[in-house]
Amino acid sequence: MRKSFDQIIVSSNTPFQRGGVVTVKDALGSGPLAGIYSALQVCTSEYLYVTACDMPFISLEYIERLKALLRDGDADAVVVQREDGFLEPFNAFYKKTCAPAMRQNLAAGEYKIATLLKKMRLCIADGYSEDAFFNINYSADLEAAQRRSAAGP
Numbered sequence: 760m761r762k763s764f765d766q767i768i769v770s771s772n773t774p775f776q777r778g779g780v781v782t783v784k785d786a787l788g789s790g791p792l793a794g795i796y797s798a799l800q801v802c803t804s805e806y807l808y809v810t811a812c813d814m815p816f817i818s819l820e821y822i823e824r825l826k827a828l829l830r831d832g833d834a835d836a837v838v839v840q841r842e843d844g845f846l847e848p849f850n851a852f853y854k855k856t857c858a859p860a861m862r863q864n865l866a867a868g869e870y871k872i873a874t875l876l877k878k879m880r881l882c883i884a885d886g887y888s889e890d891a892f893f894n895i896n897y898s899a900d901l902e903a904a905q906r907r908s909a910a911g912p
Contacts, residue, residue, distance in 0.1 A: 770793075785797050815904050838876065
């Protein structure tokens with residue numbers, strides 16, 4: 760991530776200290792939306808790139824492609840849409856100006872990022888890849904990730 764970003768922020772219910780990493784505790788409520796909101800509060804750039812800690816196959820090429828979309832438009836967020844229409848809330852960029860809408864949703868007890876995305880001006884990126892959105896939720900997922908890593912690109 761350091762190759763693409765000057766600032767690395769980790770949002771966690773149990774903040775920790777690591778060299779050169781800013782950690783923040785979820786400020787309002789809990790869950791991914793609260794984490795994104797909290798990170799936006801300390802983010803020093805106009806946009807925040809968001810990924811989940813259980814997504815091991817981050818592609819710097821993919822990140823740079825999304826950054827190019829940011830430069831070409833004025834979207835509140837850049838997200839990828841799957842073939843089934845689902846908007847992926849991770850491996851996405853959010854503009855700092857999204858924070859008030861996030862705060863409003865959190866205060867109302869609405870924690871679904873999908874609900875927030877319906878209120879925003881979105882840039883929908885193409886090129887959904889299961890690899891980019893692969894996440895580890897179960898032991899079998901971890902084993903699959905280890906096999907893929909051992910096999911190489």
